[in-house]
Amino acid sequence: MRFVVVGAGSIGLLIGSYLAQHQANVTFWVRREEQAEHLRSGLVRRPENFTYEVDSTIHIEELPTDALWIIAVKYDALPVVLSEISALPVQPDLLFIQNGIGHLSLIKQYSLGHVSFATVEHGAARIDDRTVSHNGMGPINIVENDRIAPIIQWMQEIDPQNFPITTQQNAKQLLFRKVLINCAINPLTALLEIRNGLLLENPYFHLLFRQLCEELLSNFEEYSDLLSYSDIEEVCRKTAYNQSSMLVDRIKGRNMEIETILTAVLKEINQKGGRAPFLQMLETALLGINRSECGGC
Ligand SMILES: NC(=O)C1=CN([C@@H]2O[C@H](COP(=O)(O)OP(=O)(O)OC[C@H]3O[C@@H](n4cnc5c(N)ncnc54)[C@H](OP(=O)(O)O)[C@@H]3O)[C@@H](O)[C@H]2O)C=CC1
Ligand SMILES: CC(C)(CO)C(=O)C(=O)O
Incomplete structure (x- = not known):
């Protein structure tokens, strides 16, 4: 499975760590070269303190478009990120995980490929550029959709105890x-x-x-x-x-x-x-x- 995680903050790092732990190919798109370098030396998740191998870049053109892109930046960073994504020659599938509801209408202003939505009930905190603390467990609820159904199914199977994935039909x-x-x-x-x-x-x-x-x-x-x-x-x-x-x-x-x-x-x-x-x-x-x-x- 291939994933791009856009934004290596608390939730991006948390989700990326579980995906990488289960042998997915995970690339972070970050905005600071310093963070990209730190991540290339491994992503650490607490409290276990295990290190997982991930890739990372600041250059959008280096990212695979045949991957599911998990958009893990805050609402106010979406315009910058979406302007760059919508200019790509091939549109990747996007999964938005933001809190709030503003992005439901905001994304209509951009010409994007297939989009899906999820909510996250975990608690997480970024400790430093490559370390995240998993502070509380809850499900990630993803809106069901055929296009990414095999990926959702794979995610549901990797670690139901600590990384539970549920599905729902209605995005709103x-x-x-x-x-x-x-x-x-x-x-x-x-x-x-x-x-x-x-x-x-x-x-x-x-x-x-x-x-x-x-x-x-x-x-x-x-x-x-x-x-x-x-x-x-x-x-x-x-x-x-x-x-x-x-x-x-x-x-x-x-x-x-x-x-x-x-x-x-x-x-x-x-x-x-x-x-x-x-x-x-x-x-x-x-x-x-x-x-x-x-x-x-
Ligand atoms: N933290 C939590 O416990 C939970 C958070 N959420 C939601 O998840 C979403 C993400 O939150 P959270 O992870 O806490 O946020 P963070 O502030 O920890 O992370 C946001 C990340 O986005 C990065 N970023 C901002 N602009 C860009 C850009 N242009 N290109 C690439 N990366 C960029 C920031 O980079 P930089 O470090 O360089 O500033 C930062 O790493 C929010 O909507 C939040 O409400 C949902 C459930 C729980
Ligand atoms: C789940 C919860 C409440 C975790 O703190 C959250 O969504 C947030 O902090 O934004």
Whole structure:
């Protein structure tokens, strides 16, 4: 099996490590030559600390187009990456794993080949350019599709215990389920500067978490078969020792994924005539934090 992983951050490194561990041919497309060199000396995954062999380059023209390309950059990096991919003479198959829902419409602006979507419920943190820490286990849910069915089947078989893969039919439902989970976990952890598990362990934070979940779930009753309060709690418990991707962005002074997660969900709620004052307050607070703390925004 051949894969290109676009972006060697927390999730790109995590997914690449499992694929390489099971003898897939994995090439990372990164933007710094220094990182490409580090990765060529092996990708390390903690806590096991085993090293896996991968290839890496900064040059898009060196990448195989007969591979599945897993797009593992953040939402705000998609325009740069997709402009380059859409200019390729042969279009590879793409799998988007971003949190949020903004990319569903964004990608329509580019002329791409076959695209699929997935959501990731693992917790992961990049330690350095070639080392990732697997901080919490959850499924990768991929939207079923015939074109990449053999690859999905292979992925399902490699390590169901630690790298479970499930499939779903409806992309919008799948992404929506995950964005509601992220609305419940990411903004509070980023604002309070706490790891995910403290939303359950600290009674005051737990109260806020419950209130936010109630607000979200009551606005999306049509999702009650797909997502319950205990499902959100389970993701939080399984990733208890992870810092959410939004908190990591805040700590590093990077742009937080507010637009594709909070703003997009608030827009849906407004369109339905619903109300979400708690989520609205979190959006405003995080936009303010982004404004004063994010270096490049
Ligand atoms: N971290 C987590 O636990 C989880 C994250 N997610 C989602 O997964 C997605 C990825 O997040 P995460 O892995 O945490 O993000 P990271 O910030 O850790 O990684 C993003 C990577 O993209 C790279 N990148 C940015 N621009 C480009 C470019 N133009 N070309 C090539 N590479 C580029 C960055 O490179 P550089 O290092 O050079 O800046 C970085 O390595 C997000 O949508 C996130 O919400 C989902 C579930 C859990
Ligand atoms: C699954 C979870 C909540 C893990 O922290 C995540 O999606 C994120 O951090 O963005």
